[in-house]
Amino acid sequence: MIADPVIRIGVLVYPGCLRSGAVMPLDVFSIANTLAGIRPAGARPVQFDAFWVSARGDILQEVGGLHFQARDITTQKLDALMVPGIDHRDSSQLDALMAALGPEQALLHDYLQRDSLLISSCSSTSLLARTGKLDGRRATTSWWLSAYFRKHFPKVLLEAEELIVQDGKLVSSGGVTSYIDLSLWLVAHFGGEELRQLTAKILVVDANRNSQAPYIAKAMMQDQGHAVIERARRWLNQRLDQRWSMAELASYCHVSQRTLLRRFQDATNLSPIHYVQQLRVERAKALLETTRLSLEDITARCGYEDVSSFSKIFKQWAQVTPKDYRRRFGLRF
Secondary structure, three states: OOOOOEEEEEEEOOOOEOHHHHHHHHHHHHHHHHHHHOOOOOOOOOEEEEEEEEOOOOEEEEEOOEEEEEEEHHHOOOOEEEEOOEOOOOHHHHHHHHHOOHHHHHHHHHHOOOOOEEEEEOOHHHHHHOOOOOOOOEEOOOHHHHHHHHHHOOOOEEOOOEOEEEEOOEEEEOOOOHHHHHHHHHHHHHHOHHHHHHHHHHHOOOOOOOEOHHHOOHHHOOOOOOHHHHHHHHHHHOOOOOOOOHHHHHHHOOOOHHHHHHHHHHHHOOOHHHHHHHHHHHHHHHHHHHOOOOHHHHHHHOOOOOHHHHHHHHHHHHOOOHHHHHHHHOOOO
8 A cells, every 4th residue: 555645845944033824834734634534535645744944944833832853954854845934024124034044044045956946935925035036027016015025036037916825846825824725735735625625614714715806905015115106196086986187196296297106007007097096996995894884875985886797806906896896894783
């Protein structure tokens, strides 16, 4: 009888990593192992051996009061390395924290020489980008860091609304709890889609979400850009239900229309017209979350006359319809 193949997954622990990002993947793989043991006939045989590793040798790593017995990664043969996000309050703190992670950055720089997957989540994609190994490649990160990421790593092909992006051996994911989605992705990659779906059901999580778009709140995003953009945003937010012209906006911002277009493109990767669409969708999200206004009233307050047209625009940005958004995030009575 042939033994089940063992998939070895290292979870990198380091000073300042998100504790849940270090712990939760091991729980996901443990559940997958239990389910794989009772799998129906014909299912792909697999067992996951998940453990903590360190770029600083065999070490008892302390992170926020928790202690992790980590193995020296240089002595381990892995099928995948998962890198939890960096615990931080804002992007300025993130820069300082990454600067202190020299051993981890050196490890990530060299790791792609191995024939195994490198998995980053949330802010740890920024640590990988600092090595230059993401230049010219597709990746994602937490939605609230997307402006920061584009500013600091312009050569990376950022797909900020995607929840998980794979580019060869590199796999990245979005916001904090996306490490659960990454763990489930690995379960499917090595153990098959049926095992992923069963594991997700035990975890009581949505196994089919594939976008961060419904969760994005532009007001919370870090490093939105130039002061001209902030001035324009304030002016536009007061006129989301009104008609306006580029000439009026440029005049208010004390720049030419050409300069305004260039500033928007540099800071937001959007034209002013698309930026306003985004602001209007944000207003609609807030109204859907906090009021019982009809969709017709919300559409009017966001500067549109036709509900059907605005619903299409809303879905383009949020990846869900207004009705589904209200069902997921709206008031509960």
